Amino acid sequence: MEFAWNEADAAFRRELVEFLDRELVGWERSETGLGSAVHSDFSRGFVRRLAERGWLTPHWPEEYGGGGQGAWQHFVLGEEMWKRGEPRGPQYMNVNWVGPSVIKYGTQEQKRRILPPITRGEVFWCQGFSEPEAGTDLAALKTRAVRDGDGYVLTGQKIWTSYANEADHCFLLARTGSAADGRDGISVFLLPLRTPGVEVRRISGFVGDHSFNEVFLTEARVGADCLLGEENKGWEIVRRTLAYERVGAPRYARAALVLDRMAERCRADGLLSDSGVRERFGQARALCEAARVLVYRVIDERAKAKEPSALANQARAAMVQAERAVGDLALDALGGEALVEGALGDAQFRNSLGAGIAAGSYEVQLNLISRLILKLPKE
Incomplete structure (x- = not known):
């Protein structure tokens, strides 16, 4: 390749x-x-x-x-x-x-x-997937969409909805079948957020991120033209969407740039004369490069019009490892300076804290890799 x-x-x-x-x-x-x-x-x-x-x-x-x-x-x-x-x-x-x-x-x-x-x-669009009791297990979502005449009535709650406070529309998952249907009873709705019955509440991020919100749906009525695809057939759309989302933000590129800038600073301060420090920088660089190549494999699939595969889970996990490695190194190499609000190291460390949650938690990606790539049995 x-x-x-x-x-x-x-x-x-x-x-x-x-x-x-x-x-x-x-x-x-x-x-x-x-x-x-x-x-x-x-x-x-x-x-x-x-x-x-x-x-x-x-x-x-x-x-x-x-x-x-x-x-x-x-x-x-x-x-x-x-x-x-x-x-x-x-x-x-x-x-x-x-x-x-x-x-x-x-x-x-x-x-x-x-x-x-x-x-x-x-x-602006946002993505209404996670719920208070259905984050990593999307199939357990409880938000309901009930057919009523020429439309649907939506009731439920979404959480950790990035940018909902600024968004115009929401790419929303709701259950149109019974809970027993699992994945087969889920549909996708293209929801205008100005719809009566929709309320957005901000969630303050402890790392200074202002993007999280809760979305409450109280008998919010939308037309049938807001349903994307077939009713109860939304899981196929979800799978494709998640595969695109997992590599949609090439965060390793930012981590690699931060790493280069930190290396320049440490070289000027004489810290790179320490073999242990050089080794840490080498490890972080290797993780950034590994994430880049693994993401490129996913883009190669997309360029060849192949169906999304578990390579996206592998690439997503690699990006989390890269971001965390650079964030941890920022604290160790720059010390207290890395904790100054707005500093390069501070921003990277804050980003790394959320890296394992956004676009699917790191642990879920590992579970999927073990099952879909390594073919390990479920415990």
Whole structure:
């Protein structure tokens, strides 16, 4: 498998980097955290500038407003964005899995209504999966969607819903069958968050992350045109969505950049003369590179139009290991300086704390790897 970049993708990266260097001057210094008003306001303007250049959805088919450039150019975009603290905000969800899910499973009317605002950078989406008693086990969700005439009535609660406080729509899972149906009784809804009966409450993150929210649904009525795919057949959509989500945020790119900056600082301070310190840096770099290559295997599958596989679980676990290694090293190598709010090491350590939870917990990924890749029996 050859992962060298072709000339078209390499040229795109060079042009993109030049654009970002101009557009993001002072961005990291002014950022106040994921989910903050400052971050979201900046993102809304920034993604429109991306859209004007055709760089918001370069991997989408042209017929749906994309650039028809394929999976690799999209991932070049993701790597460069995450190196810079993801200035697209929640837009990476829109373009990475919400839009593609609508393209694959949506009706023509849904595609006409939902896709153009995404390609223009005009809307934020969030993802309503986890619940207080159904986080790692999505099949245990209790939010109900009851058919009533020409629509559905939604009742239930979602938690840890990133960006719901700023989002316009929610990619929501609800049970349309009985609890005994398990995965076979789940459906996907494209929920406008301004729907009466929908309430969003902020959750303060203990690591300074402002993106988490609870979403309460109290007899919220939506039309049947908000159902994505077939009723009770949402699990197939969920599986595909999760496979895209697990590698949708190439966080290893940010971790590797932080590692390089820490190495420069430690070299200037003479700390790299210590063989133990050099070994720690080498281990962290190896984990970042391993995560990158494992993610590239998943993108290679996507570029070849293969069905999502357990390689996404493996790549996701590797990214968590890389982020944690760099975060821990920041504390050990930089000491108290790494705890100064807003410092490079502080930001990386905070990010690493949530790395094993976002996009599916680390422990669940390990369980899936043991069963799907290593073929180990269940205990």
